[in-house]
Amino acid sequence: MTHPTASYGAPEVLDRQEGPYGEVVLRRHGELLQIIANGCFLMDTSDGRSERLLVDAALDALTPDSRGSFPHVLIGGLGVGFSLAHAASDPRWGGITVVEREPAIIGWHRDGPLSELSAPALSDPRTEVVAADLVRYVNETSATFDALCLDIDNGPDWTVTEDNQSLYSQAGLASCARVLRPDGVLAVWSAQPSREFEQTLRNAGFRAVRTEEIPVARGVPDVVHLAVRPG
16 A cells, blocks of 8 residues: 555546445546545555565565465455556466455456556456455465465554454464465565564464565655564
């Protein structure tokens, strides 16, 4: 996710839908496309550095033994498509699964304004988009992955809905570990660092917990929390 950027006057609402978790809105603000959920700014198409680093950091954190020939990444949240597009541009990923709970967002990518960013990635044979709530998905799926990249909130301390808070608890992180293969990597985007979340990762059984900073124009850096499931 990213922070709102330069203003171009009043934004234009392109679509507004009532989803299973509240209202989601797609706006155009000058050259930017923005996603708003329940009145909360989620992300726009201004940059994408955070999303690219999220995916790259997860891949880089995989060891040669855990990576295998073509690792499979699970991306939590489709958003404006930066994470998916970046993963699809890297031939080292063998599979890319994206879980998105908002049907409107999936529709905006398949045949709406966001398709200009994600169309090549969506047509990539490695890509699968799953319409589901990520919290439920990691608890119920039998699939396993080499990496899990979470970008569904503005971080562990600023969730879009209360339901998401459980994902960052010790129990929720244990569910994330369940879908990771041995030595698999969990990467979590956040608008701010959190030592408390780092400790929760350790308490959930993860090792090699660290935080990478992403410089932003103003304020504290965005970060990616990284952790490895023990083999």
